[in-house]
Amino acid sequence: MGNQAGLLQNAVILGLSAGICEETARLIGFAALKARARSWQAALTLGIGHDGTESAIIGELELITFINMLVLRNADPASR
Numbered sequence: 001m002g003n004q005a006g007l008l009q010n011a012v013i014l015g016l017s018a019g020i021c022e023e024t025a026r027l028i029g030f031a032a033l034k035a036r037a038r039s040w041q042a043a044l045t046l047g048i049g050h051d052g053t054e055s056a057i058i059g060e061l062e063l064i065t066f067i068n069m070l071v072l073r074n075a076d077p078a079s080r
Contacts, residue, residue: 026050
């Protein structure tokens, strides 16, 4: 039971810290770019650019993970 409590504690702490860091970075970035985004088209482009970049990075990380799994699927961990 102690291991599950530690896992839950880690999940909560890491999830909250990731949310705080991301939202703080988003606030700073949007505040810096707000002066240039006065029309709704510019604001929409700014939002799509942020989310599109984040999606591309996550997609690339998933692709790298998948390729690593394919390469290592027949590897014997005991051979190291």
